Amino acid sequence: MTELRGFYTLWLREVKRYLRDRVRIVSSFVTPLLWLVIFGTGVRLSLPYPGLNYQQYIFPGIIGQTLLFTSMFMGISVLWDREFGFMKEILVAPISRTWVFLGKMIGDSTDAVIQGIIVFVLGLLLGIKLNIFTFLELLPIMLLVTFGLVSIGLTLASFMGSLEGFGTIQSFINLPLFFLSGALFPLRGASIPNWLQIASRLNPLTYAVDALRNVILGGAWTPFQIQPLWMDLGIVGLFDLIMIIIGTWAFTRMK
Amino acid sequence: MTHIIETHQLTKAYNSLKAVDKLDITVESGEIFGLLGPNGAGKTTTISMLCTILKPTSGTATVNGFDIVKEAMQVRKSIGIVFQDPSVDDRMTGRENLLMHANLYGVPTSEQNNRINNVLKLVELEERADDLTRTYSGGMRRRLELARGLIHYPKVLFLDEPTIGLDPQTRDHVWKYVRELKEAHDITVVLTTHYMDEADRLSDRIAIMDYGKIIALDTSSKLKETLEGDVITVKADNLEALLSVITEKMGLQKAHMVDDALEITVQNGKSLLPRIVDMATQNKIYVESIRLREPNLEDVFLHYTGRTIRPDTTKELHGLAEARRRAAAR
Ligand SMILES: Nc1ncnc2c1ncn2[C@@H]1O[C@H](COP(=O)(O)OP(=O)(O)OP(=O)(O)O)[C@@H](O)[C@H]1O
Numbered sequence A: 001m002t003e004l005r006g007f008y009t010l011w012l013r014e015v016k017r018y019l020r021d022r023v024r025i026v027s028s029f030v031t032p033l034l035w036l037v038i039f040g041t042g043v044r045l046s047l048p049y050p051g052l053n054y055q056q057y058i059f060p061g062i063i064g065q066t067l068l069f070t071s072m073f074m075g076i077s078v079l080w081d082r083e084f085g086f087m088k089e090i091l092v093a094p095i096s097r098t099w100v101f102l103g104k105m106i107g108d109s110t111d112a113v114i115q116g117i118i119v120f121v122l123g124l125l126l127g128i129k130l131n132i133f134t135f136l137e138l139l140p141i142m143l144l145v146t147f148g149l150v151s152i153g154l155t156l157a158s159f160m161g162s163l164e165g166f167g168t169i170q171s172f173i174n175l176p177l178f179f180l181s182g183a184l185f186p187l188r189g190a191s192i193p194n195w196l197q198i199a200s201r202l203n204p205l206t207y208a209v210d211a212l213r214n215v216i217l218g219g220a221w222t223p224f225q226i227q228p229l230w231m232d233l234g235i236v237g238l239f240d241l242i243m244i245i246i247g248t249w250a251f252t253r254m255k
Numbered sequence B: 001m002t003h004i005i006e007t008h009q010l011t012k013a014y015n016s017l018k019a020v021d022k023l024d025i026t027v028e029s030g031e032i033f034g035l036l037g038p039n040g041a042g043k044t045t046t047i048s049m050l051c052t053i054l055k056p057t058s059g060t061a062t063v064n065g066f067d068i069v070k071e072a073m074q075v076r077k078s079i080g081i082v083f084q085d086p087s088v089d090d091r092m093t094g095r096e097n098l099l100m101h102a103n104l105y106g107v108p109t110s111e112q113n114n115r116i117n118n119v120l121k122l123v124e125l126e127e128r129a130d131d132l133t134r135t136y137s138g139g140m141r142r143r144l145e146l147a148r149g150l151i152h153y154p155k156v157l158f159l160d161e162p163t164i165g166l167d168p169q170t171r172d173h174v175w176k177y178v179r180e181l182k183e184a185h186d187i188t189v190v191l192t193t194h195y196m197d198e199a200d201r202l203s204d205r206i207a208i209m210d211y212g213k214i215i216a217l218d219t220s221s222k223l224k225e226t227l228e229g230d231v232i233t234v235k236a237d238n239l240e241a242l243l244s245v246i247t248e249k250m251g252l253q254k255a256h257m258v259d260d261a262l263e264i265t266v267q268n269g270k271s272l273l274p275r276i277v278d279m280a281t282q283n284k285i286y287v288e289s290i291r292l293r294e295p296n297l298e299d300v301f302l303h304y305t306g307r308t309i310r311p312d313t314t315k316e317l318h319g320l321a322e323a324r325r326r327a328a329a330r
């Protein structure tokens, strides 16, 4: 009971801090907007997917990208807390590290999902056809996608001493995950080298993006999907579980 | 259980450096226990171990009857701590910081508001309670931290340099709170400081720590008594004559020359001052100045460590140290 209340407090803290950071929220529109406008309307890549235009194709990918970058970046909250000293208050509290980790992780995931919602709304404004049911279906899926990614960010941050180090390591992970996910261009088919296809298949984000496409594009995507939605979610869920276990362990040994 | 804290050979080593070296102390329930020592003495390390933040390299300790390693969670529930370094969330308001703390420590929801308002009143932060703490001054943040440490009614409150960086007025306030707390809630307080006056005015007992070891532990007055007594410093036109008057006619044996003055160590300095002046006048010696120093903790510290607590303390102390060295050489 006490643990749950502690968890709730830490969750609420992450969300409140995020909502108070207006600069972060405003700047969070800018990148996806640029991608959607420049790539979505400027670039006319020919897709091997009849019936889909490029903007429709990358829109779920941009949501995936936003979730990835925001989630990984959230690890920085650990470094800030250490820098500004609040981490000591958390670490000395009578609440287990598992709940500390979960509170922070789910709080950060909530923030990343809010970011995802912003991109979703941008899509509406840019005239991408979407509806409320898609939105409602998307919410839990976005949350599921962020758990594992936020856990990676938190784990890395718990090992890092400095903000700079965290930034560097983060981009080492972000960019390969992003480019190998099929978010921007297809990574399947005869024209793609085998090693690239394999690398893409090993990337958990590939399945996250496929899941987002399955939901957002619906029937139009079904013929081209990697696998059905439930299988995507199975893989993402497994990835989450592994990362959460690692993250909890990382927090247990944190000083 | 009268000993709320007990340590047995408690040690923390960083490589070859023993930050805390085989510490054996007991703290009585309800007392204010002062840990006094210079920078790097091992005060924060000691507190960190007792608060379960650091694992000891060897040795054991109990807080409120719980082992600091095996029963860390129970220990955490028993304690409150004000860290040496800032630890409030600056993007949250004062009240939010307190509420978070109350939730983390499982304060019943029905009591939270009440307790938060009480501690806010105690540290006089009611009016600023709903402002973000980043808009607070350093002293206000410190007071908020103090308030926070109290919300869950800890059995033991650890204060690591609670008044560092505060103005004298606010320091006075903090001292007042700490004393009030101890009386009102029957809390045991462990306080570290390197301010002599703070240790002196607040603590029931003081442990002087240096290089990870306790080198003296007693009440402030007992510690001072271990020194020989008050020191009277006299300047006069004829010191030689004065010295013989004082040693022969007044029978004060612990008198000697220091540079251009005479230092006399006595038990009852206050009553002797006028008599010394009288005797000098009777013997046609002109007294230029006369000064009385009652021993303070600074002297106690010097006595036990052979050093002043901070390198840049007053010249007066250096003079005193030199006098002692000379006295010892004789
Ligand atoms: N993480 C660490 N790694 C190595 N040495 C450390 C570490 N933490 C503390 N020390 C060393 O342990 C010794 C005791 O440090 P501690 O912080 O306990 O001193 P303190 O009495 O609190 O001093 P201050 O008055 O400056 O706060 C110091 O010599 C310090 O350099």
Ligand SMILES: [Mg+2]
Residues within 6 Å of the ligand: B043, B044, B045, B084, B160
């Ligand atoms: Mg310290």
